[in-house]
Amino acid sequence: MINEASMVPNPHDLLWGFAVAQLPLDAPAWVRGALGRHAPVVVRRALAEPGWVAVGVRGRTREERFATWMRLGDVRRRVSxxxxxxxxxxxxxxxxxxxxxxxxxxxxxxxxxxxxxxxxxxxxxxxxxxxxxxxxxxxxxxxxxxxxxxxxxxxxxxxxxxxxxxxxxxxxxxxxxxxxxxxxxxxxxxxxxxxxxxxxxxxxxxxxxxxxxxx
Structure with a gap:
């Protein structure tokens, strides 16, 4: 686990550690499929509450984009x-x-x-x-x-x-x-x-x- 105090994700960073269980119940099926492939989420440009970061899930097509939020404490890996x-x-x-x-x-x-x-x-x-x-x-x-x-x-x-x-x-x-x-x-x-x-x-x-x- 990455220490929250030492990590400030930037837009376009890729983060691993977002679990399917953290998705809202109405998330499209393709989002669950993407995370099931162990895909990272992408930091997006938006204001977030302390301890959280705005992220997006990428699907297989340009139209498949899902905005959500990730707890910084759940981040296991980060690639800039x-x-x-x-x-x-x-x-x-x-x-x-x-x-x-x-x-x-x-x-x-x-x-x-x-x-x-x-x-x-x-x-x-x-x-x-x-x-x-x-x-x-x-x-x-x-x-x-x-x-x-x-x-x-x-x-x-x-x-x-x-x-x-x-x-x-x-x-x-x-x-x-x-x-x-x-x-x-x-x-x-x-x-x-x-x-x-x-x-x-x-x-x-x-x-x-x-x-x-x-x-």
Whole structure:
């Protein structure tokens, strides 16, 4: 068991330890089936009571998503997007010709050289971390860059140019202390950008000072 005081799950973290018995009685059958495969739950962006974390259960299709809550004391294992990136499991994936995997193989060393903290999220991140099938040949590559300090507009533009050299469709989110925003939106120069926070979407001018820049 993980000590609650030492663990602060972040959005996109994968958590193991959620039991089927904790589901509400009206939970769809597919949710019970997913947890029966020993699938992790995904930390979602929402406010939670002390000692709890907002999570979601993934099913086999995009439409199968179930929001619920997990006690921090029940967490047995946690894998962050950065942890998924560190394993390098995509290099041994049976479907390495998929565009998302080819893009990841090309981008990984490039991003490592930037010194940025980055990780893999979405269906591919889930599959790489859990070993359960979730991605498919047309899956996008979803990446997270942990931006605890401000990223300049010019720096964001540079990252977009780097990403555009990789194959496939790639979505990159900048994760600030106040929430996440799309890298491309920040690079666009827009006066205000959409920040996805735990309290809901915010339109802000400075994602690193969200409490002072809400529209």
């Amino acid at each position: 997007p950065e942890g998924v990136a560190r394993t390098g499991r995509w290099m041994r994936h049976a479907n390495g010709a998929w565009p998302a995997l080819r893009a990841l193989a090309w981008l990984a060393p490039q991003l490592d050289r930037t010194g940025l903290r980055w990780g893999v999220t979405g269906s591919l991140g889930f599959e790489l971390a859990s070993g359960l099938s979730a991605a498919h040949p047309a899956s996008d590559l979803d990446l997270l860059i942990r931006a605890t300090q401000p990223v300049s507009r010019a720096g964001a533009e540079q990252l977009c140019r780097l990403i555009d050299r990789a194959p496939g469709s790639i979505d990159v989110q900048l994760e600030t202390p106040y929430g996440a925003l799309a890298l491309r939106e920040w690079a666009s120069g827009a006066a205000r950008v959409l920040l996805k926070s735990n309290a809901g979407p915010l339109l802000v001018s400075d994602p690193w000072a969200a409490e002072r820049s809400v529209a």
